[in-house]
Amino acid sequence: MPNNAVAAKSRAVFGKFLTKDDYTNLLHRSSVPAVVSFLRTKPLYKSVFAETDDASIRRRQAEALINRSVFDNYIRISGFSSSGKDSIMSFLIKQLEAETLIKAVTAVNAGLQSGFVTSFPDYIVEYLCYDPMRLAIAKNLAELSDMLTGTPYHKPLKELMTAQPPDLNRIITTINVCYIKWAFDRIDKSVKGKDKEQIKSFFLRKADADNLLVCYRMKKTFGLEADRINELMIPYHRKLRPKDIDTALKAIDPVAALRELFVKTRIASEQVTDIPELNVDIADHRYFRHRLAVSTNETEALYSLMMLFRDESTNLCRIIEGIRYGLAPEEIEKYLIL
């Protein structure tokens, strides 16, 4: 019963997540080594810091190890699945692939290839459909497009990357669309019935959140016109209909209208903080906790677990960063996804 094995394993791993008391304890630690020394006592992080020295560990190293632990756990749990290598169970690899490509595009466009080399996670290289080291030596986006030859990204990106000047936002949107298309294609092939709709809704939910956040940022920060913003939208939606965005963008106070849309579409069910991104994360966190508890489908359970895992690693990185910069525990706590 591999189907149940992944779901059961996912719930078991979630049982080892940090508790509220653990977070309180962490928030009151005075240094990065102290945080690591506490995490070392937790079953999920014991092996993560096995080869590190508490006294000399640095913030960057601790964060890298925490992020890597998410991927290691994903590989370990997905190993219990009988689905093939190119199934929907590879969703995290494809997501990281898209994210790494976006990083490469941004870095090459800005001429900061060296920064890209040091920042992309080395442990994913063997799983990607392109060689990130090759992308790093591209001098411009046209060269980068050539290096993507033979990958699913080449065709949709070629025209955008060779255009002068290249539209970076549209390239990013296209990469995201590639990811969703890949996911829907695999879901259609391997998942049936109610589970199919449920798993698709995970991706659509993310598309809704990304679209609304892009709209909000573009309008609030850059004051872009509605037509320009619409060009940046991912052409997928769940509860956030294009009509709603149009109405909000044409409102007298479009920023306020967009903020209302977060609640109306339940992308961020309540305004817990003043930061829309954090509100979205908190709403997602609660949603995936629920899905993990009730799901019986392996993809649904693993997807939910990974989203929660990413939240936990984000929280830990925020705590480490906050402590490193001497913020008060209450101040750091405001930025946690709980």
Place this chain on the structure above:
Amino acid sequence: MAIEKVSLVNIEGGLKKINKTLMKCCESEIFHMNPPPDTSKSAVAAKNLRDKGVYERMIKRTRTIADKLNVKLDENVPYDDIEYTVSIDFKNYLDEVEKMQSELSERIMELNSSLKTKGGLYKILTQLSGFDADFADLFRCRYAKIRFGRIPNGSIPKLSFYNEKTFFFYQFKKSSNYTWCLYITSTEEVNSVDYTFNELGFERIRLPDYLRGNSDECISTLLDKMVEDLDEKIKIEEQIEEIAVREGTKLSKVYAKLISLNNSYELRSNVIVINNRFYFSGYIPAKDTKKFTEMINSVGDVTITFREPSNDEPTPVKLKNNWLFRPFEMFVKMYGLPNANGMDPTPIVAITYMFLYGMMFGDLGQGLCIALIGLLLTKFTKLGLAPIITRIGLSSAVFGVIYGSVFGNEHLIEPFFKMPPIYSLFYSKPPENVFEASTLILIMALIVGIVLILMTMIINIILSLKMKDLNSGIFGASGICGFVLYASLVAGLGCKFALGVDIMKVPYVICLIVLPLVLIFLKEPILEHISKDRSGEKKNAGNIDTGLKAKLAALNGDDEKTDEPKKKSVGNIIIEGFIDLFETCLTYITNTMSFLRIGGFVLSHAGLMLVFSIVSQMFDGVGSIIVLVIGNIFVTGFEGFIVGIQVLRLEFYELFSRFFKGGGIPFKPASIGTDS
């Protein structure tokens, strides 16, 4: 039946003498300290002497020093030879010991830290083994910089991106996640290369200057250094041990004295200070005033005065009983201490408890066993129940002789119910066994109960009248009316059914039954009438005092009338009177019947032993003896325990409730460590 007479003692003196005075009070073991009076509304500048224990810090310090010296402290060790009296003496001593050990302890900590670092370095050097160049030579290079450390395995392929930078990269051993390595670069490019490696997760290891030669030589040097450190550590530990041996006993004594001094500070919360003089009060047994005065006067500059405590003062109660009754004080304290103006019921409890227990569990053999267990427990434990077990065991043995029961065997001694003057009252021929004499036994149990109830009623009447409580003393269920009613009913019914004489004629019924019932029924209006008359008398007799009080009350805006109880309607009086009367009659019946359990347990004991006797007859020889032994152990443990509880129940519910007035404050001699 005594509550020890106590005297109220007031002590005052110069503030400097407070510690010594308190210590003397504690040493006397007879001084019950009063809580301090409320000084918040005092006109004079009085303050409570509740300061933070100055010794607490020193106690902590002593513990820390002892920990470092590995000395086990004992707060119960005698400290008479420690002459330090003021905090500075203790401080000087602790400073002296701390100075001796702190330098050594610090060095030990340094050595531990150094050994840890060297241990880590050793592990690293083993990873670099095979490196054949001299580290010192490399670090001395003027135009090249060398860095040792480890890099995540995933970052190694990324190095190819930085081919244009000038550095030489060399790998040593590899683990699952990291590779031990070194890189060498030019002085000009060192910052840029360091930044790149840092970004790639390189963790630099700094090698100490004393390491010279190649990696193997460095390991050897390091091991020599570690051995040196260990030798030094052992020597220092021996020195610390010497100090511990030399100072351990004294340190423990100092600690014990500091603890006791600190605890005496708790008592200071009961002391008030006015103009640099301390004041506190308490109680001591009246017979010990002379001894106590001498003790306190030995302090000097302390004045001590005694006086009789008045009735309205919350005087502590100290029970005083002889050796036979004293253990039963435990039962009295369980129920509550008697009021200082009341009576100590311990002797009554002791006598009735032993008597009832013996009656309900009468067996010569088992009783002696229980007494023996009690004696052993008294000798080897501090169990408060142990002396009681001895006494009830002996009582059980005495009643065992009366019942003719020895380990359940009823043929060895002739039981009382086979004696002609006794059995002839109820039976024409002597009963064969206890079951045939059950009527006699149950009637005896009832008689015992009636006698005890009447006795407690008499005690209640005496105590209530002494305390001028007319409600309880005259009209209560255990007052004069209740006593007359209960005694008349018992006598009338007893004569009719036992002797066949009907004495319950009309005048008897009217005077001795109806009249007490009417008085109980009408007790509220009668008591109200009496209290009105009394208050009127008081008003006339003390008009100066009450006039002043009234004026004060008027100034305060109080209305005197508001203190008067609200008048009850006739209907209320009738309903309450009827319920009271019904409850009184009901309790007479239930309380009397409650004593039937005495007879019940006599029969159940005989029944249980009969069962084991029959079972033992089913076996031969040793088997029969084993059954009898197990049976006796079971009955002694099981029934003996239940009877003990049942007698306590009779004491508390049927006897105590009739006369006991609790609310007494226990007499607690102040001692070091108590906040009395």
